[in-house]
Amino acid sequence: MAAHSRGQGWWEVLFVAVCLAIVVMRERPTTRLPEPHEQKPVVAEDLTVALEPLDRSVLVRRAVDIFPAGYLTIISIIQGVALSVLLAETVPLVIDGGRGAAAVVATFAQALLAFVAIVVVAYEYLWFTTLMRWVPTFRDTVVPLLLGVGEIVPAFLMERWTAWWVVMTIFIGLGGGAYLNTITRLRRELFAGGDQIRRRISGLLWQLVGQCAAGVLLGVATWQVVRAWPGSAAVVTTIGATALTMLIGGWMVFVSERMLNEVFKRHGIQRRPLRPTWEHTGWMPRN
Secondary structure, three states: OHHHHHHHHHHHHHHHHHHHHHHHHHHOOOOOOOOHHHOOOOOOOOHHHHOOOOOHHHHHHHHHHHHHHHHHHHHHHHHHHHHHHHHHHHHHHHOOOOOOHHHHHHHHHHHHHHHHHHHHHHHHHHHHHHHOOOOOOOHHHHHHHHHHHHHHHHHHHOOOHHHHHHHHHHHHHHHHHHHHHHHHHOOHHHOOOOOHHHHHHHHHHHHHHHHHHHHHHHHHHHHHHHHHOOOHHHHHHHHHHHHHHHHHHHHHHHHHHHHHHHHHHHOOOOOOOOOOOHHHHOOOOOO
16 A cells, blocks of 8 residues: 555656646747748848958959969869879770780880879979969969870870870970979069078079970980880880989979978978877887
């Protein structure tokens, strides 16, 4: 009986609590939505007035923002197309079992040089848009597009040794022209705190122009040899010349990295950690 009374008492308490909750909810004020006829009409906003009007500060900011965005967007599209075409044209030739080993190696060397060219162009544009910005002009549209044509066309000329070297030599010359275009844009106003950094960057760009000139001379000599001695001599010459050209590309990246380290260091910025920071990775090496 006692247990039955306790059970009945709990049910009574629960019933009373539910009733109180219902009463409270009914008495609680609610937010009344306005009737449709009570709502105020929405006035359409004139976007020509809402957008920021053009003045000198707005124009300068837009030019500064659009310069790296426009350049890197164009370069990204070109590099993506060049890389996809290179893979599509190279892979069938490399895996073809009916070709000789020397021809396969030469084709692979051509593809590797084209890939190095894609990487170097993307890298050079990345660092110079980091250090330098100016008002974009027509030249800033034409130059990267011409470089893109020079990157894409060689992929369609694999195993046509003379034509491939002619186009590759033209591409290297266009690279030198792109550096010259950047040199003509260097102004003291682009660099605060003195003219030393501008002279350092200008010296690097002239050095890169010289390396492109060396690549052009190597390309001209190679296509003359390949045209004069076709066959196996052309294959061997292509392998050796592509190796030398890749060394030029690697040296261009090396001197650019050295200059970038110097510029960032002058501004008190360390580009790379001095030693591995294992504590930030969540993993500690064993002693």
